[in-house]
Amino acid sequence: MVEPLSDLEAGLLDTQLLSNHIASFGKSRAHSGHQKPDQPARKVDYDKLYSKAGKARQPGALTAVVSAFGDDPDIIGMHGGLPHEEAFPFASFTVGLKDGTRIHIDDPAKVADAQQYNIHVKGYPPLYQWAFDHVQRMHAPPAGQDVMISNGSNHTIEVVTSLLMDRGDSILCEEFTYFYMIDSVVPTRGYKAVPVEVDQFGMSPTALRKVLQDMQRRGEKLPRLLYTVPVGQNPTGAATPGDRKREIYKICQEYEIIVVEDDAYYYLQYPSATGDLPGVAGLGPSYLSLDTDGRVVRLDSFSKLLAPGFRLGWVTADPQLLDKMTMALHASLNGPCSVTQVLLAELMQQWGETGFEAYARRMQGVYRRRAAVLHEAATQELTGLAEWQRPTAGMFLWMKLTTLCDVDEILEQLVQQKVVVLPGRIAHCQGPRTPFACPYIRLSFASASEEDMRTGIKRLANILRSAPPRAC
Amino acid sequence: MVEPLSDLEAGLLDTQLLSNHIASFGKSRAHSGHQKPDQPARKVDYDKLYSKAGKARQPGALTAVVSAFGDDPDIIGMHGGLPHEEAFPFASFTVGLKDGTRIHIDDPAKVADAQQYNIHVKGYPPLYQWAFDHVQRMHAPPAGQDVMISNGSNHTIEVVTSLLMDRGDSILCEEFTYFYMIDSVVPTRGYKAVPVEVDQFGMSPTALRKVLQDMQRRGEKLPRLLYTVPVGQNPTGAATPGDRKREIYKICQEYEIIVVEDDAYYYLQYPSATGDLPGVAGLGPSYLSLDTDGRVVRLDSFSKLLAPGFRLGWVTADPQLLDKMTMALHASLNGPCSVTQVLLAELMQQWGETGFEAYARRMQGVYRRRAAVLHEAATQELTGLAEWQRPTAGMFLWMKLTTLCDVDEILEQLVQQKVVVLPGRIAHCQGPRTPFACPYIRLSFASASEEDMRTGIKRLANILRSAPPRAC
Structure with a gap:
């Protein structure tokens, strides 16, 4: 298979960036490689699930050309449209934090990265690395899932549904759900939303099974996706306990359904009214942490925890699907904002996991x-x-x-x-x-x-x- | 018609933001109002042109609810999901420019805006205002077109094509064109690209007419859109002279075709090898400046002139179409990055038009x-x-x-x-x-x-x- 360079990326690389890029790819491949020995055989073959748009989403034609040049630092790149760094207006970025500390960025390479196109398909490497390590610690994804930096969860929902659903296909949702799904994704893309009853613990597994059995009985095409906000559910506020997630996951295995776990409120848990707050250690199992098949696409967001104005989040998914997702993200947006990726990478480095937890x-x-x-x-x-x-x-x-x-x-x-x-x-x-x-x-x-x-x-x-x- | 609040916007507004927002909308309505007396009757009725997705793109359901409350500063908003400002980590932003000057932002309202959701559908008001005024000066759009801040031109191309084209529809392009159209938009959305010959001055009007006549003769459905990169054309580098633009525009009037003018390289013109550089005064007429009908959608970008890492541009279009474009942009992305919008607004204010020209x-x-x-x-x-x-x-x-x-x-x-x-x-x-x-x-x-x-x-x-x- 051709390396998963985005078309944009392949098209824009200059020599230095090309070699950086390839080095970084080597690194992320090493991660996957590292996990492979313990990884079970793939249970979900995404190649069989793609929609028309998903099938048509292919590595850019320039990718094959650029890939042929390999990782040679002496390459002369005259193929791309990356502006020269001398064209950029800014020489430094400084951010004052509310606790009185500050982040100061004047390393010319970082300052240039902040103003350049996103040439790394999975995100600015230090932020990608933070997200990858953080996901390992929080969820230890059992099927060797990889991560990418996203432009926030709305866009990721659009990308995932478009790769896996055609017009007329149906998607399972909590009976009351995030109104973006209702007002934007479902009608404009011609999907059908199939409601599943909720109670104070979120989606009901019994109701889910009944909905699927009823659809089967009526001879309807079964949904390929289940969209859920499992914690601080929007709008009901419900938090789904681990046992219930296990039941729902099992049903999704039976019916071969992909789970889109939109967990924007995951870090905002406060189960007891007066006792200790959970921090990040006691947040309970996510669907991702149960996902032995690679069928969960987990959406994390910086918007509710830090600030929505950065337009950043991270996604964890099966590497096969993630490749297509990176292509779609970069084709639509040239990736998320570089300035805020660099700022957040520095913030995460300064904080470490302890600061993040605090x-x-x-x-x-x-x-x-x-x-x-x-x-x-x-x-x-x-x-x-x-x-x-x-x-x-x-x-x-x-x-x-x-x-x-x-x-x-x-x-x-x-x-x-x-x-x-x-x-x-x-x-x-x-x-x-x-x-x-x-x-x-x-x-x-x-x-x-x-x-x-x-x-x-x-x-x-x-x-x-x-x-x-x-x-x- | 319901006010063009985005679903997101309506959903997220808190009281203060609601009233700011409505004030800002009043302002942009005033602009349109100001131009209306000189405005010719509308030549293009977009309601007749929308695709399935375009028709389905409607103001959010919450909009009607929120609109009923009007512009009252005493409203108590308990409907939205905007994080509280106390949740944001940053207290100031400082950027050093290469010329030694700097931008320092510590006004709490601006610092909060930079970290908050984009609640203004046409963009952060000071940057919207800059873009609106700049477009008036550069192109004096004859049909009262309005502007919005975009997340860059790739995303805008996706939005415009999805609002106006269904699977199987065709789009006219320069024979050789920006490979994003080729590798991403056209195949994944099931469009047909119809090539028009180019020469050293870009798209040929003679060839364009012939292509359309041939399609007509064969009884094919005519293209609804023409996509062109008229200056520094990608990949041929051609710059289309004003006379030729007039001819092409006239053909598009005859055949009722919408022109997508992707002018990312507009400011990078240097017609003479050694003589004076044009600055911004001598850049020649754009399609937008000729557009008496409201049939041109003009894409400007900060990427090639300033820095692609901001992920920002601006779009000028007929207000009727622009309303749907704002809905689509905000539904997909919650708008472009707030941090870089605030930084660029400050930069533009500091520079003024003189600094921008320099x-x-x-x-x-x-x-x-x-x-x-x-x-x-x-x-x-x-x-x-x-x-x-x-x-x-x-x-x-x-x-x-x-x-x-x-x-x-x-x-x-x-x-x-x-x-x-x-x-x-x-x-x-x-x-x-x-x-x-x-x-x-x-x-x-x-x-x-x-x-x-x-x-x-x-x-x-x-x-x-x-x-x-x-x-x-």
């Missing part, structure tokens, strides 16, 4: 405190009017308004009272325009001030108290 | 000098063995090897001699795997050292001299 623990504290404010305000004001669970992860509290059939009944009053909540129907995986009565709302405790949260809940309670109760 | 002029000098080195080396070594034009724009010299039928004949020697060039067939718009004898190569003078360029050309000449001449 930051995660601090964020767990931030969101536990915010969740508690909302939960206590609700307990005080909404008891008897609504039902909910104390959030244990993520940014959302999912609430059933028990005196209503449908949240739409009070939308006008919410506007009058200036309280914005997310009506649950908007997050229903078959689309908000499906007519059904939905008494759920998603309340975010991520960004409103504590005072605003208390006031908002009071106003909601007043509205509910004054709304005539209705039988559904 | 930088562009300096880059024109850089690439003219590099082009001259390659052109002179070629003149010395390759006269009688090859034909080419002195480059007047961009980064590439397009060369016909006159003693060969096909560049493949010398690929092995090029590998032995360690000289990498881009074989022309790789850039053929119908794909490099189409069997045809192609004696062209693309030589880049962007990044190799001057010495390497001279050595590379000497080695190429030696190879050509020792290759047996062949009749084709």
Whole structure:
């Protein structure tokens, strides 16, 4: 097989970058090589699963030409369109951290890397290396999965679904799910979303099996993908325990389904209301950590833990699929932002795993405190009017308004009272325009001030108290 | 029509951001409003042109909910997933410029914007404003076109084609074109590329008309899009003069074709070998500047002028189409990188148009000098063995090897001699795997050292001299 250079990469390499690149590839190959002895035989053959777009996604034609030149430092490269470093405006980058420390980058090679195209398909090598090592420590992926730096999880969802699904294909989702899937990916790409019931622990394995059996009985084409937000589920806030993940994974093995584990809130877990925070050691098993087959595509994000403005995350997947994913990412975007990749690589180096753990623990504290404010305000004001669970992860509290059939009944009053909540129907995986009565709302405790949260809940309670109760 | 908030945007807004956002929207509406009196009646109705994906791309369901709340500073937002600013790690950003000046950002609002989601669909407002004003000065778009900040032109090409083309639809391209179109967009999305002959001035209007007449005669569905790189064309280096652009535009009016003007090399023009450099005032008319109908989608890029590592560009298009483009960009990517948007906005403010012009002029000098080195080396070594034009724009010299039928004949020697060039067939718009004898190569003078360029050309000449001449 041709080396997985992206077309862009092959096209843009200059001599120095070419040899850097090949050295870095050698390194990542060494990783895979290192794991291979313990690796079970491949259970998923992605070559059999690709969509039309996935099959058409091939290494660029220039790749074969460039590959023929091998790893020779004396190569004269006159084929690419990388701007010369002398064209770049910046000579240094300095970032002040909130703890008073700072990151200063004036090494000309790093400063140039920050301004140059992403020529490394799996990401800026120091950040790739951090992500690779971190994933090993956190999940020890049993099937030798590799990682790549992504442009955030939205784009990765688009890439994975486009490589594995054609128009008309179906995807399993939690009954209420991340509205990006509903409003963007599913309708624009002509997919069908198949809802699976959720409870306070997330997706129900019993419901999943029933959905698949029903589809089989009706002779429908079975879904190829299952999309799940297993921790701090969006919008229900549920965290799926390890045992349930094992059951769901087993069903996916039986039905040959690829699991897309969108775990943006993974680090924001705070299971106990007052006890110790888990840090990064006690976060429980991910689907990836159970994945002996290479059927899990795990999406991690810097957005919820650090800052969404960097537009960076990392993906862990089977190397066969990951090759195509790197091609798709680089073809669409020329890879993620170089400036923020270099900044985050430096930050991760400065922090080490200890600093990363400390930051995660601090964020767990931030969101536990915010969740508690909302939960206590609700307990005080909404008891008897609504039902909910104390959030244990993520940014959302999912609430059933028990005196209503449908949240739409009070939308006008919410506007009058200036309280914005997310009506649950908007997050229903078959689309908000499906007519059904939905008494759920998603309340975010991520960004409103504590005072605003208390006031908002009071106003909601007043509205509910004054709304005539209705039988559904 | 519902306000063009992106789904993401609507979903993530907190109160403060909501009101900022609405204020900024008011502002951009004011722009359009300002131009409307002089604006001719719309010639292109995009509603009739959208693909399946384009039709399905609708404002998010949450948008309608959030819009109902209007622009009230007292709104309590508990609907979104924007992380709280206290979660962000950075307190300041400082960038040292090569000229010794620096940009220092410690205003908490800007520092937060740099780390927050892109909640402004057309881009970070100060950078949007810069791009809007700059486009007015450079192109004075006659049909009231608006702008948005993009994640670079590759992604924009993907967005525009997906909104306007279905599988099986065809797109007109220069016979030799940017290989991203060939290797990525066209095959993975199932489009057909229709080649139009080029000469030293780019796409030929005569050839274009003939292609369309032939398709019509054969009863084929006519192309909806024409993709062109009009300046420093990739790979031929050609710059299309204004008169020719007018002719091509007129044909596109007749056949109701949308023009995608990918003008990444626009600022890198150096028409005379020794005389004055044009700066930004003398760059000649763009397709956009001729566009009375709103049928041109113009892609500008910071990648070739400043640095590709920012992953930023700007797009100018009809507001009707631009609305869908903002939805698609934000759905796929949550918008472009916030950190680099804030940095570039500050840089542009610090430079002003004078500083921008000075930088562009300096880059024109850089690439003219590099082009001259390659052109002179070629003149010395390759006269009688090859034909080419002195480059007047961009980064590439397009060369016909006159003693060969096909560049493949010398690929092995090029590998032995360690000289990498881009074989022309790789850039053929119908794909490099189409069997045809192609004696062209693309030589880049962007990044190799001057010495390497001279050595590379000497080695190429030696190879050509020792290759047996062949009749084709």
